[in-house]
Amino acid sequence: MFGDYSIGDLGSIFVMQGFAGLILFSVYVLMALGLAIIFGQMGVINMAHGEFMILGAYVTWMTSNAFQHYLPSLFSGYFFLAMLLAFLVSGALGMLVEWVLIRHLYKRPLDTLLATWGLSLILQQTYRSVFGAREVGVELPQWMLGSLKVTDSIEVPINGVFVMGLTVLITVVVSYVLYKSRWGRQVRAVVQNRIMAGAVGINTEKVDRYTFGLGCGIAGVAGSAFTMIGSTGPTSGQLYIVDTFLVVVFGGAASLLGTIASAFSISQTQSTLEFFTSGSMAKVLTLLAVVGILMLRPQGLFALKVRK
Amino acid sequence: MLIGHQPKPFLLAVEALTVSFDGFKAVNNLSFYVEENEIRVIIGPNGAGKTTVLDLICGKTKATSGSIQFRGKELTKLKENQIVQTGVGRKFQTPSVFEDLTVFENLEISYPRGRTVFGSLAFQRDDAVKQRVEEVAEMIFLKDRLDTYADQLSHGQKQWLEIGMLLIQDPELLMLDEPVAGMSVSERAKTAELLNRIIKDRSVLVIEHDMKFVEDIAHKVTVLHQGQILSEGTMEKVKNDPKVIEVYLGH
Amino acid sequence: MIINSRFFNRSELIGFVALALVLLVILPLSLDVFRLNLVAKYLTYAFVAIGLVLCWGYGGILSLGQGVFFGLGGYCMAMFLKLEASSVENTKIQSTPGIPDFMDWNQITALPLFWQPFHSLTFTVLAIILVPGLFALIIGTAMFKRRVGGTYFAIITQAVAAILTILIVGQQGYTGGINGMTDLRTLKGWDIRPDHAKIVLYFFEVFLLFGCIFIAQFIRLTKLGRILVAMREQEDRVRFSGYSVANFKIFAFCMAAIFAAIGGAMFALNVGFMSPSFVGIVPSIEMVIYTAVGGRMSIFGAVWGALLVNFAKTGLSESFPQLWLFGLGALFIAVVLAFPNGLSGIWADYVQPRIDRLLASRKSKSGAWADNSVADGAPAE
Ligand SMILES: Nc1ncnc2c1ncn2[C@@H]1O[C@H](COP(=O)(O)OP(=O)(O)O)[C@@H](O)[C@H]1O
Numbered sequence: 001m002f003g004d005y006s007i008g009d010l011g012s013i014f015v016m017q018g019f020a021g022l023i024l025f026s027v028y029v030l031m032a033l034g035l036a037i038i039f040g041q042m043g044v045i046n047m048a049h050g051e052f053m054i055l056g057a058y059v060t061w062m063t064s065n066a067f068q069h070y071l072p073s074l075f076s077g078y079f080f081l082a083m084l085l086a087f088l089v090s091g092a093l094g095m096l097v098e099w100v101l102i103r104h105l106y107k108r109p110l111d112t113l114l115a116t117w118g119l120s121l122i123l124q125q126t127y128r129s130v131f132g133a134r135e136v137g138v139e140l141p142q143w144m145l146g147s148l149k150v151t152d153s154i155e156v157p158i159n160g161v162f163v164m165g166l167t168v169l170i171t172v173v174v175s176y177v178l179y180k181s182r183w184g185r186q187v188r189a190v191v192q193n194r195i196m197a198g199a200v201g202i203n204t205e206k207v208d209r210y211t212f213g214l215g216c217g218i219a220g221v222a223g224s225a226f227t228m229i230g231s232t233g234p235t236s237g238q239l240y241i242v243d244t245f246l247v248v249v250f251g252g253a254a255s256l257l258g259t260i261a262s263a264f265s266i267s268q269t270q271s272t273l274e275f276f277t278s279g280s281m282a283k284v285l286t287l288l289a290v291v292g293i294l295m296l297r298p299q300g301l302f303a304l305k306v307r308k
Numbered sequence: 309m310l311i312g313h314q315p316k317p318f319l320l321a322v323e324a325l326t327v328s329f330d331g332f333k334a335v336n337n338l339s340f341y342v343e344e345n346e347i348r349v350i351i352g353p354n355g356a357g358k359t360t361v362l363d364l365i366c367g368k369t370k371a372t373s374g375s376i377q378f379r380g381k382e383l384t385k386l387k388e389n390q391i392v393q394t395g396v397g398r399k400f401q402t403p404s405v406f407e408d409l410t411v412f413e414n415l416e417i418s419y420p421r422g423r424t425v426f427g428s429l430a431f432q433r434d435d436a437v438k439q440r441v442e443e444v445a446e447m448i449f450l451k452d453r454l455d456t457y458a459d460q461l462s463h464g465q466k467q468w469l470e471i472g473m474l475l476i477q478d479p480e481l482l483m484l485d486e487p488v489a490g491m492s493v494s495e496r497a498k499t500a501e502l503l504n505r506i507i508k509d510r511s512v513l514v515i516e517h518d519m520k521f522v523e524d525i526a527h528k529v530t531v532l533h534q535g536q537i538l539s540e541g542t543m544e545k546v547k548n549d550p551k552v553i554e555v556y557l558g559h
Numbered sequence: 560m561i562i563n564s565r566f567f568n569r570s571e572l573i574g575f576v577a578l579a580l581v582l583l584v585i586l587p588l589s590l591d592v593f594r595l596n597l598v599a600k601y602l603t604y605a606f607v608a609i610g611l612v613l614c615w616g617y618g619g620i621l622s623l624g625q626g627v628f629f630g631l632g633g634y635c636m637a638m639f640l641k642l643e644a645s646s647v648e649n650t651k652i653q654s655t656p657g658i659p660d661f662m663d664w665n666q667i668t669a670l671p672l673f674w675q676p677f678h679s680l681t682f683t684v685l686a687i688i689l690v691p692g693l694f695a696l697i698i699g700t701a702m703f704k705r706r707v708g709g710t711y712f713a714i715i716t717q718a719v720a721a722i723l724t725i726l727i728v729g730q731q732g733y734t735g736g737i738n739g740m741t742d743l744r745t746l747k748g749w750d751i752r753p754d755h756a757k758i759v760l761y762f763f764e765v766f767l768l769f770g771c772i773f774i775a776q777f778i779r780l781t782k783l784g785r786i787l788v789a790m791r792e793q794e795d796r797v798r799f800s801g802y803s804v805a806n807f808k809i810f811a812f813c814m815a816a817i818f819a820a821i822g823g824a825m826f827a828l829n830v831g832f833m834s835p836s837f838v839g840i841v842p843s844i845e846m847v848i849y850t851a852v853g854g855r856m857s858i859f860g861a862v863w864g865a866l867l868v869n870f871a872k873t874g875l876s877e878s879f880p881q882l883w884l885f886g887l888g889a890l891f892i893a894v895v896l897a898f899p900n901g902l903s904g905i906w907a908d909y910v911q912p913r914i915d916r917l918l919a920s921r922k923s924k925s926g927a928w929a930d931n932s933v934a935d936g937a938p939a940e
């Protein structure tokens with residue numbers, strides 16, 4: 001399939017597709033970060049994760065509408081507020097869901113999966129009833145629309161750069177929170193031994209609730225970023241859920257670095273393949289490769305040895 | 309008296325066994341030998357690596373290096389179920405029985421026949437099975453509870469049931485991890501009696517903290533400390549070993 | 560073959576008689592052919608649900624990819640029917656007569672090699688069992704031999720469902736794409752579309768279903784059934800009792816796959832088409848909910864679950880399409896949180912004891928035995 005292209009052609013194809021892949025990578029990373037916290041740290045399979053992301057996207061859309069109507073002068077900066085709101089709204093819903101649903105199911109991971117699937121159906125229908133079945137698009141402020149000329153032949157869109165910068169920032173913050181802060185230590189203590197953690201005075205219920213909330217909040221931010229590259233509909237989140245789970249599992253569920261590396265390799269493979277075959281075949285080949293590798297190496301790419 | 313006198317072959321020969329968890333050597337260059345019909349007790353402080361040694365022998369944990377020979381067969385290369393089939397039985401520290409099945413069914417599953425998929429489809433609950441199950445149930449004091457679901461049993465009864473599940477396998481090497489821990493005084497006495505009965509005609513490897521119990525049954529004692537052997541020999545010898553005294557009194 | 564205990568205990572016998580009565584007498588007498596055909600469609604999911612009882616309820620292996628096997632079975636059947644419907648005579652207006660219409664639309668000029676054997680009904684029937692069976696064997700071996708289970712397994716099977724759907728939709732020249740294989744007409748010359756054929760197919764399906772129920776019940780009663788339960792609770796204890804846990808899981812998964820495939824094949828026959836919308840993530844997880852609603856530990860419960868959820872779906876989504884998704888979502892949550900053993904659990908916990916008490920009191924009052932007064936139409940464990 002490479003036969004028709006010269007070496008030079010191939011080089012620029014890889015650069016261009018590589019950049020397209022980087023945006024996909026950012027969304028994957030943001031989605032997967034939240035999931036890595038919830039699944040990797042808590043062991044909960046949240047099938048409604050995509051719906052939490054879409055909630056963030058809808059919040060962003062509403063914020064942008066509100067600014068257009070009431071504060072057009074500040075429109076250029078609305079995105080920052082929107083992201084914060086997306087984080088808070090998704091996070092708050094996440095905490096509510098943890099309280100109502102998840103906390104009863106920590107011992108039954110497969111049942112959590114089913115219950116959160118039920119939740120995802122309810123959320124999808126809620127979005128459809130509230131926002132309508134049609135997909136909505138967010139209008140970006142002027143400064144995000146242009147592109148940066150890096151060299152003569154390579155141009156990169158500003159919103160892509162913005163999304164990536166954002167991803168890096170959030171990743172750094174999340175890693176800090178998880179690995180360096182006192183709270184992160186508590187989270188890991190609870191994960192490793194709930195009873196002991198409780199015995200040494202950690203409020204495990206509170207840790208669970210905030211961890212779940214944080215994961216959902218990050219999904220909300222991912223949704224915010226998502227509005228820049230795709231339009232938002234009630235079921236848009238579902239399209240990403242399998243991919244994101246594979247990203248997390250492929251990276252080795254407990255490792256953030258693994259999650260990032262795996263998001264990178266999956267998104268790059270897919271967008272590179274996309275150039276050579278149809279989009280659907282690219283996706284099939286990528287997923288097949290991931291599933292194939294997972295069968296050979298079920299612990300994922302970067303798993304630690306853990307005690308069973 | 310004969311020229312080619314051969315030393316009696318060991319039933320179990322553990323040599324230079326090491327396992328490392330992310331650099332931490334839970335068992336470090338360990339060697340010991342168990343003879344036929346020997347009752348060996350392993351003692352040692354918490355975290356010494358006792359459970360890990362049993363895990364290594366029965367295949368639950370893979371060794372980093374070293375060898376485990378059982379009747380001349382290398383166990384480190386076998387899968388768990390193959391190790392069981394060569395004649396090694398293992399009881400876990402926490403009782404692990406099948407709570408959704410009855411006592412009878414628990415024992416029946418452990419009966420060494422029909423262990424493949426299709427073998428288990430064709431398995432018949434014939435007289436030989438029933439007889440053997442009843443025999444073992446009698447030994448483990450559960451004869452009149454054959455139809456009880458295992459989740460109804462007390463902690464001690466579950467421990468007995470698990471011992472019964474091993475007995476029915478009739479292993480040549482029986483490994484028991486703290487069999488009387490968490491039992492009431494009367495249950496302890498009964499268990500000692502049970503163990504004394506079942507350890508005939510086989511080798512046994514027991515981990516236990518109850519010194520009185522150890523003294524009663526052990527032929528030889530191995531003291532583990534930080535993954536290595538601190539002392540080995542008769543109870544009398546071990547008890548008076550200054551290194552052992554230091555470790556036990558020093559913490 | 561059946562070891563000293565009875566094949567069905569009392570309440571299972573009641574469950575079986577009730578089911579047979581409903582499926583063989585009550586529904587055929589009370590429904591028109593259109594509705595009866597709908598029931599036939601729902602029952603195809605009952606095959607999947609029975610497989611899930613073995614694999615998930617007993618073995619603890621949750622597969623979120625049963626649609627894959629349903630689809631493979633269905634597509635095998637549909638390929639045979641499609642080939643028969645695409646005779647040279649029927650397709651003479653095409654630019655290449657004698658191949659399925661969707662191939663012609665996609666500029667394919669010869670029947671692809673992998674389609675060729677589906678001219679033979681014997682091959683097709685074998686393929687319906689063997690293709691999904693072997694596929695499950697490969698996935699199961701790869702996963703279970705490496706001790707992958709639980710949530711990981713669920714996610715991987717879900718990914719497989721996603722892959723197969725994308726593949727079917729993408730390769731429309733070979734598969735019919737998003738529309739699937741439509742316009743299936745005859746089976747060995749026998750028209751499957753008219754009313755009387757639908758009725759024959761319905762009864763054929765019900766008997767096939769009973770066959771699968773018997774097989775599942777047989778497996779459940781053997782030692783293998785007990786090993787599955789044992790494995791679900793204490794995998795290590797089973798392993799250290801000398802069993803290869805992986806092999807038993809593979810077996811349960813393959814059986815579930817084969818049951819699902821039979822359901823899929825019956826779907827193609829009864830409904831007259833097959834499409835990727837019965838393969839992917841959403842249908843696969845819906846199949847799990849049928850089992851969960853009926854009771855993951857109950858073979859009969861699974862059948863009732865498939866029937867009732869689908870009746871509710873048709874009823875609700877015809878009149879209040881929005882309510883349906885809310886209802887389905889709430890059903891998932893309610894079953895998981897409040898009724899983990901589904902309808903059969905409710906039956907066993909609440910209904911059965913009342914009936915027993917009622918019978919006992921009547922017995923003691925009159926001295927007459929009233930053992931055969933059966934509440935019909937109700938699921939039993
Ligand atoms: N799978 C494992 N991964 C990491 N550490 C382990 C593992 N198994 C045992 N250990 C460690 O090895 C040491 C010995 O444990 P163990 O054999 O259970 O001791 P004990 O002598 O009390 O039975 C402990 O420090 C334990 O934390």
Ligand SMILES: [Mg+2]
Pocket residue numbers: 358359360401
């Ligand atoms: Mg121990």
